[in-house]
Amino acid sequence: MPRRKLLLKSGINLNKEESQNVEFKESWQDEYLKWICAFANTEGGSLFIGVDDKGNVCGVKDIHKKSEDIPNKIRNTMGIVCDVNLLTEGNLDYLEIKVEKYPMPISYRGKYYKRSGSTTQELSGVEVSKLILFSQGRTWDSIPVPGISAKCLDSDAIKLFKKRAVESCRLDEKSAKISIQNLMQNLRCVEGDYLTRTAMMCFHPDPENWVAGAYIKVAYFATEADLLFQDEIHGPLLTQVEKAMDLIFSKYMKALITYEGIHRQEFFFFPPDAFRELLLNAIVHKDYMDPTPIQIKIYADSIWMWNPGNMPQEVRVRDLFRKHVSKPRNPGIANIFFMSGYVERWGRGYYNIEQACAETNSKLPKVKASGGVTVECFASDKYNAVASKWKLDGKSPELSPENLPVNPTVNPTVNPTVKIPLNKTEREIFSLIQENGFYTYDEIAEKIGRTRDTAYDNLRKLKEKGLIKRVGADKNGHWEIVSEG
Secondary structure, eight states: OOOOEEEOOSOSBOSOOOBTTEEEESSOOGGGHHHHHHHHHTTOEEEEESBOTTSBBOOOTTHHHHHHHHHHHHHHHHSOOOEEEEEEETTEEEEEEEEOOOSSOOEETTEEEEEETTEEEEOOHHHHHHHHHHHTTOOGGGSEETTOOGGGSOHHHHHHHHHHHHHTTSSOHHHHTSOHHHHHHHTTOEETTEEEHHHHHHHOSOGGGTOTTOSEEEEEEEETTEEEEEEEEOSOHHHHHHHHHHHIIIIISOOEEEEETTEEEEEOSSOHHHHHHHHHHHHHHOOTTSOOOEEEEEOSSEEEEEESOOOOTTOOGGGTTSOOOOOOSSHHHHHHHHHTTSOOSSSOHHHHHHHHHHHTTOOOOEEEESSSEEEEEEOOHHHHHHHHHHHHTTOOOOOOGGGSOSSOOSSOOOOTTSOOOOOHHHHHHHHHHHHOTTOOHHHHHHHHTSOHHHHHHHHHHHHHTTSEEEESOTTTOEEEESOOO
């Protein structure tokens, strides 16, 4: 075992502090093998023996024997090799045990440990699974699931995926007509004889049979301690998005109404387009090993959403509204949502949120990353001004269970006399269709100076608002105005 004696400059203190990669111990005890295990499972590091907590060298007795025994104990208990260096400070000898980061999980007596700051922690079962997946270069959603087949998948979720994927031109009509099993193979949701967790989460009618937290919990609070009502949204992840948007923007967030002449205008305290991006971000990046669901708390003028999934190390909160790398926690699930036209692959979700907020003069959401990702959305100044006027007029924008709609929908029938609120991009596209209904997605994108995905997404919104419709096939069809808004 390599062992070398190094002479350091005189001085009692090492001028080091305990950290993620440095630990001090005054004397050797075999339980410190846990610390070595933790270094190997994290980022590597150095364990100093004969140094007190403040970094002062206090020396080691029988140092030569320990410098021979410790490497053998490390090898025999964990099967790894570490450098043990004999160092001298003045007249005091001490040891440095240098531990490399290992590419596979290392256990000590059947248990796994990691470093967290300057502490050593035993890993739970879920954390061990994460460590094993990481060491194998696998992601959670790529693991095969026994017991389900293509026949078990939800037909509505499959139809929704095909419809959205064809509309977004990320799947051609011919490819959409293949069998479900072949579709899953093309989407890389099959490994051997099994479907993967991606298929199970996105398309199975009850993913909670395998994953406890695979749903969304929504509640309305009058105050922090006064919960008025709540709902849960279950089913395939693909259908949860539309269900959540439909529920929240018809039952939980009551639009304020103002009039300009005879035209009615209604608006929410936070733009639906921006909230959809936040919701999609939470679903795609959620840590599904955590049994806690995505939680959304709604108040009279704010939204609080929490997702149990920490930010990747490469992305910091302050970078979200800047250019940043796209590194989804669940790349398989992200690919399904990309193919269906819900998300992009380039980390542009927060750019889209910023654009939606700018077009409606809304406040940007505040994001915090600690024990998961928390997003807070607040009412715009305009909303607060209208809400104050409502109260002065004896009205109240606040919800109560008695005045909730029985069958809420986010796609109400269009009344030609009512002015449907449109954002800037929607207005531009609507004007282009009035000019020429035969414009293609690419032509519309070029004319408005935006991406093809943005053009497609806003055309979809105009359709949902009942203002336009598609006549004929995507290639040879055209757009028609249903209502002038």
